[in-house]
Amino acid sequence: MVENLKEISKSKEQAKQDQEASNYSPLEESPEFEDVQEVTSSGRREHKDEDTDQSEEDLNAGVNYNSLNRSPTLQSQQYGCAWIELGMVGLSLGEKHFIQGGIAQDIRSDGRKRLTYRPINVETGVIPQANGSARIRMGATDVISTVKAELGKPISLQPDKGKVSIYVDCSPTAAPMFEGRGGEELSTELSVALQRSLLGGKSGAGAGIDLSSLVVVEGKICWDLYIDCLVVCSDGNLLDALGAAIKAALSNTGIPRVQVAAGASGDEQPEVDISDEEFLQFDTSDIPVIVTLTKVGRHYIVDATTEEESQMSSAISISVNRKGHICGLTKRGGAGLDPSIVLDMISVAKHVSEQLMNKLDSEIAAAEAGEDES
Amino acid sequence: MEFVSPEGLRLDGRRPMEMRQIRAEIGAVAKADGSAVFEMGNTKVIAAVYGPREVQNRTQQINDQALVRCEYSMANFSTGDRMRKPKGDRRSTEISLVIRQTMEACILTHLMPRSQIDIFVQVLQADGGTRSACINAATLALADAGIPMRDLVTSCSSGYLNSTPLLDLNYVEDSAGGPDVTVGFLPKLDKVTLLQMDSKLPIDIFENVMQLAIEGCKAIANYIREIMLENTKQLEYRRGI
Numbered sequence: 001m002v003e004n005l006k007e008i009s010k011s012k013e014q015a016k017q018d019q020e021a022s023n024y025s026p027l028e029e030s031p032e033f034e035d036v037q038e039v040t041s042s043g044r045r046e047h048k049d050e051d052t053d054q055s056e057e058d059l060n061a062g063v064n065y066n067s068l069n070r071s072p073t074l075q076s077q078q079y080g081c082a083w084i085e086l087g088m089v090g091l092s093l094g095e096k097h098f099i100q101g102g103i104a105q106d107i108r109s110d111g112r113k114r115l116t117y118r119p120i121n122v123e124t125g126v127i128p129q130a131n132g133s134a135r136i137r138m139g140a141t142d143v144i145s146t147v148k149a150e151l152g153k154p155i156s157l158q159p160d161k162g163k164v165s166i167y168v169d170c171s172p173t174a175a176p177m178f179e180g181r182g183g184e185e186l187s188t189e190l191s192v193a194l195q196r197s198l199l200g201g202k203s204g205a206g207a208g209i210d211l212s213s214l215v216v217v218e219g220k221i222c223w224d225l226y227i228d229c230l231v232v233c234s235d236g237n238l239l240d241a242l243g244a245a246i247k248a249a250l251s252n253t254g255i256p257r258v259q260v261a262a263g264a265s266g267d268e269q270p271e272v273d274i275s276d277e278e279f280l281q282f283d284t285s286d287i288p289v290i291v292t293l294t295k296v297g298r299h300y301i302v303d304a305t306t307e308e309e310s311q312m313s314s315a316i317s318i319s320v321n322r323k324g325h326i327c328g329l330t331k332r333g334g335a336g337l338d339p340s341i342v343l344d345m346i347s348v349a350k351h352v353s354e355q356l357m358n359k360l361d362s363e364i365a366a367a368e369a370g371e372d373e374s
Numbered sequence: 375m376e377f378v379s380p381e382g383l384r385l386d387g388r389r390p391m392e393m394r395q396i397r398a399e400i401g402a403v404a405k406a407d408g409s410a411v412f413e414m415g416n417t418k419v420i421a422a423v424y425g426p427r428e429v430q431n432r433t434q435q436i437n438d439q440a441l442v443r444c445e446y447s448m449a450n451f452s453t454g455d456r457m458r459k460p461k462g463d464r465r466s467t468e469i470s471l472v473i474r475q476t477m478e479a480c481i482l483t484h485l486m487p488r489s490q491i492d493i494f495v496q497v498l499q500a501d502g503g504t505r506s507a508c509i510n511a512a513t514l515a516l517a518d519a520g521i522p523m524r525d526l527v528t529s530c531s532s533g534y535l536n537s538t539p540l541l542d543l544n545y546v547e548d549s550a551g552g553p554d555v556t557v558g559f560l561p562k563l564d565k566v567t568l569l570q571m572d573s574k575l576p577i578d579i580f581e582n583v584m585q586l587a588i589e590g591c592k593a594i595a596n597y598i599r600e601i602m603l604e605n606t607k608q609l610e611y612r613r614g615i
Contacts (some may be wrong), residue, residue: 127499128416130451140404144498146451172445172494173403173422176430179445179494180462228450232420232496233403 091307099311103296109307110139115352117303120244122363124252125371132253134367136245138303140235145227145245147253151272152224154215162214162222164207166194167229168242174234183231193239194229197290197319197328198246208287208319208327209250216258217270223255236305239317239330243290244356248364250287252371254279288319288327289357291349295337300345302352316345320353377535377547385546386415393530393542393590396597398510400518400605408519412511415544416501421511423519425491434490439483444474444493446508452500469505476529476558476568477512482522491521502545503531505556509568510594517602525560526598527567530590532557532583534575539583541590555583559591 091099102108112118118139127133130146154161168190170183178186200207214223227249229242257278261271294304294315301308309315314333321327326346331337337345378384388394394415403409406422413419429435446469450456477493493515495508509529516523533543535552548554553575558568566588575583 127451129454129499133451142403144449148451148456150456167450169450171420171447171449171496172492173406173409173420173496175405176424176492176494179492226450226456228456230449230451230496230498233405235405 091310095307096311099308100297103299103301103308106299108301110305112303114299114301115348117356117359120359120363122244122248122360122367124248124364124367130249131255132249132251134245134248134252134364136241136248138235138237138241138244139305140233141237141241142233143229143231143238143241143245145229145242145249147249148226148228149253149255150224150226151216151221151258151274154219154222156219158211159219160215161211162224164199164209164211164214164225164227166191166198166227166246168194168231169229170231170234174231190229190231190238190242193317193330194242194246194290196330197239197243197317198288200327208321210283210286213283214255216272217260220270221258221260221272234306236307236309237292237303240290240292240303240356243288243319244360247284247287247289247360248367250282251284251364252368253282255282256280286321288321289353289360290317290319290328291353291356292317293345293349295333295335295341295345300348316342316349318346318349318353320350320357322357324350324354326350375550377540377550378538384540386544390538390540391586391589393593394544396594398514398598398601400514400601406515406519408515408517408521410511410514410518412507412514414503414507414510414542416499417497417503417507418499419495419497419504419507419511421493421495421508421515423491423493423512423515423521425519426486426489426521427491429488429490435488438487440481440486440488441490442474442478442481442483442493443490444470444477444495444512446470446473446495446497448497448500448504452497469508472505472568472570473508473512476509476527477516479567480513480524480527480560481516482524485522491516500545502543502548505529505570506531506542509558510598514598514601518605525562526595527558527560528591528594528598529556529558529568530587530594531555532587532590534579534583539579539586541586553580553583555580555587557584557587557591559588559595561592561595 099109103114106114108114121137123135125133126135126144127146131149132147133145135142135144152163154163168187170178170187172178172183198208214225216222227246229245231238257275257280259273259275261273291302292315293300293302294309294312296308296311296313304312312333313335314331314337317330318326319328378390382389384390397413399411401409402411402420403422406424408423409421411418411420426440429441434441446466448466473493473495481491493512495512497504497508506529509527513526513528517526530541531543531554533540533547533552533554535547535550540547543554551573553571553573556568556570557566559566
């Protein structure tokens with residue numbers, strides 16, 4: 001299987017090079033190149049989305065995007081989105097056309113169809129010091145998610161609910177640009193998107209995790225769940241992978257049973273005894289999965305790689321639970337979308353999410369079984 | 375507190391001269407030029423190497439040798455109590471510096487002028503000896519990236535508690551307040567490149583403790599060599615040679 005894939009990618013690379021040779025080099029050598037760049041360097045981006053026929057003029061425009069993409073300041077102005085900065089992969093014009101053409105013909109650079117995920121590999125219990133943890137690998141994307149439970153006090157407005165917070169950290173091992181504070185923007189963006197997708201509204205309504213199950217003594221003691229995610233290696237589609245990792249980590253989580261000492265009354269904080277042996281499992285069946293549809297050209301794809309993400313015009317991340325309800329939605333990317341396309345994308349995402357949910361459940365069950373054996 | 379029982383066993387059941395179980399794996403980060411995971415007992419780190427590549431910040435470019443950079447970061451979940459530390463605190467800056475200097479000393483930087491090598495180490499689980507584990511992981515990752523080196527650098531720590539020299543301290547032993555000697559060692563050249571110690575120790579005992587750490591480094595070097603050989607054999611097999 002792997003060898004087959006390699007064969008495909010090899011022949012594709014060959015084709016890529018051929019295309020490059022035919023498209024790119026004459027343009028680069030053309031003496032007007034620099035002039036053209038100055039004239040058209042503004043306001044061409046919208047143009048690219050609609051036009052799929054490649055006239056000579058369009059090719060020129062493509063070169064200009066290329067040069068635009070290399071300048072980080074211009075780029076972030078255009079998108080205002082940290083995701084895209086990951087996509088500074090330095091593709092040649094030929095490669096870009098190859099990716100776009102492949103998506104249009106429903107066979108992508110790695111041999112997948114538009115709505116096929118990469119193989120998902122789930123490992124649970126990877127971080128022993130946490131209450132629950134999981135590592136998810138989708139192709140080269142590799143994320144770790146951990147759940148830590150601490151006893152805390154519920155906020156006074158919602159005395160019958162526990163607290164859950166999600167933090168994402170982008171390790172510099174994933175990309176040199178995450179060095180120092182470089183990963184902060186993306187980390188925040190991912191954290192917020194995950195909170196929106198998995199935790200529901202401010203009141204906690206519609207949350208995938210049943211917050212009232214986290215309460216120990218109403219108004220006094222509750223569990224605070226800290227979900228920490230780490231991006232170890234990034235090859236696109238981080239949000240879906242992180243969503244899946246959180247789901248896997250939560251189903252791996254055991255919350256210690258708590259005995260509350262009787263007799264505390266009034267404003268006193270009751271004494272508690274945390275059991276070392278008895279653990280309560282979470283019901284994770286209501287936790288949604290996140291499906292990101294990335295629009296490239298006229299079509300949209302799931303599970304885009306970094307290279308494909310660099311070619312996107314816009315993307316929608318939809319979180320769907322088992323009942324087929326939409327729990328959260330995030331749109332990103334510069335280009336606007338027709339409302340009817342959005343509805344169409346949602347129905348596709350709903351369909352894809354069923355397969356993803358089943359696949360993920362069986363992988364998680366297999367990982368848990370493997371962990372018990374070892 | 376008793377760190378060595380009358381029977382001569384440590385808190386985690388090891389003998390004083392015994393190392394924790396070590397495990398290494400090459401190629402943990404698919405997108406990096408070279409990467410490795412290194413585990414010493416419950417301590418687990420990932421190292422990734424990017425480069426040699428173009429210098430990102432032109433002002434830092436060195437005309438006759440490569441620029442080596444290093445960043446050490448700890449995951450929020452790496453320690454027992456969850457904490458959210460700001461990036462670039464003093465401890466991690468110091469460890470980054472130590473790792474950078476140690477690795478720079480063994481990379482043949484003069485072969486790659488005007489280029490940059492980035493080493494990123496990420497601690498997933500911390501249970502004492504992260505410094506040593508990071509250096510060992512970085513060595514493997516550099517080797518995986520094919521960066522020319524004088525020798526493999528390996529590192530190990532040792533301490534002195536209850537009048538007994540102890541090899542490879544874990545977190546509990548490390549926080550006992552006794553001396554902690556971390557040694558970085560070039561096994562083939564038989565040279566020490568890194569030596570750090572806190573607390574105090576008589577000179578004649580220091581010699582023993584340091585020698586113990588050096589023996590640990592040699593044992594790790596043998597293991598790393600085995601792992602690299604295994605990896606090379608696999609590469610060879612996949613190529614069909």
